[in-house]
Amino acid sequence: MxxxxxxxxxxxxxxxxxxxxxxxxxxxxxxxxxxxxxxxxxxxxxxxxxxxxxxxxxxxxxSKEHPVDDQGLALLLDEFHRYSNEGLTPLDPLHEIVAPAVAEMKQTQRKMVARHQLQGIDEDTIAATLQVPRQQVRSLASKAARELRDMAEVKPHVRPGHLRKQRRGEEDSGE
Incomplete structure (x- = not known):
């Protein structure tokens, strides 16, 4: 040694x-x-x-990284405590992403179903309100979710496994 x-x-x-x-x-x-x-x-x-x-x-x-000395570590801890005590509020996806996206949808039954679901109304009540079968409400909800996932302002927040896969024969948008 x-x-x-x-x-x-x-x-x-x-x-x-x-x-x-x-x-x-x-x-x-x-x-x-x-x-x-x-x-x-x-x-x-x-x-x-x-x-x-x-x-x-x-x-x-x-290496670009160097070990932190005690003085540098103390400064980092002070900065961490200052930011953690500020009480930053996290992003609320329902109100800050989904609700504005639903508001931008075309006025269809699909939009109405999505808006009712945002309010927490169950499928049976939505079906009674729109006077359509429950299964149609499920279908409309599924289509609304797909439409929302494809919107430019929502897409960055969607997990990759939930994004729509391109089918054969569909043209790529070039993005």
């Missing part, structure tokens, strides 16, 4: 705070390799450990 640490100190002076950590990681990986049987027991593990340590040091130098 001393030889590997000394080599790293000479070659990577900017990493002096992390050299002990890198050396320990190199030792651990060398031991894992030796225990797994990928390195013969008669082979000297020092060259392998030095190469591993050099690769880890190069990765640490090239």
């Amino acid at each position: 001393q030889k590997v640490s000394a080599t790293l100190h000479r070659r990577f002076p900017a990493l002096r705070d992390r050299i002990e950590e890198i050396t320990h990681e190199a030792l651990y990986r060398t031991l894992q390799t030796w225990m797994s049987g990928r390195m013969p027991a008669s082979r000297n593990p020092l060259p392998y450990m030095q190469t591993t340590a050099r690769n880890l040091a190069l990765e640490a130098v090239r």
Whole structure:
């Protein structure tokens, strides 16, 4: 470990705070390799450990991330507490996405079914109000949902598994 640490100190002076950590990681990986049987027991593990340590040091130098010191961590915690105490309200998809989209739909039975469902009215009541069979309400609700999912302002909020797949023969919109 001393030889590997000394080599790293000479070659990577900017990493002096992390050299002990890198050396320990190199030792651990060398031991894992030796225990797994990928390195013969008669082979000297020092060259392998030095190469591993050099690769880890190069990765640490090239990495854009640096370990956070205590002062930086304290600043991050203060900022986190400030934002968490502001009480930001989350997005309400029903009122901020779906309701405006339903309002933009053409005036059809489909829109009426969607609007009633937004209000929490059950299928039987909707069927009685529109004077149509319950099964037709289900069909209209399904078509309304499909229409809503295809709307540009709603589409980014729809899970990929629920987006409509293109059928064969349909032209791609080029987007």
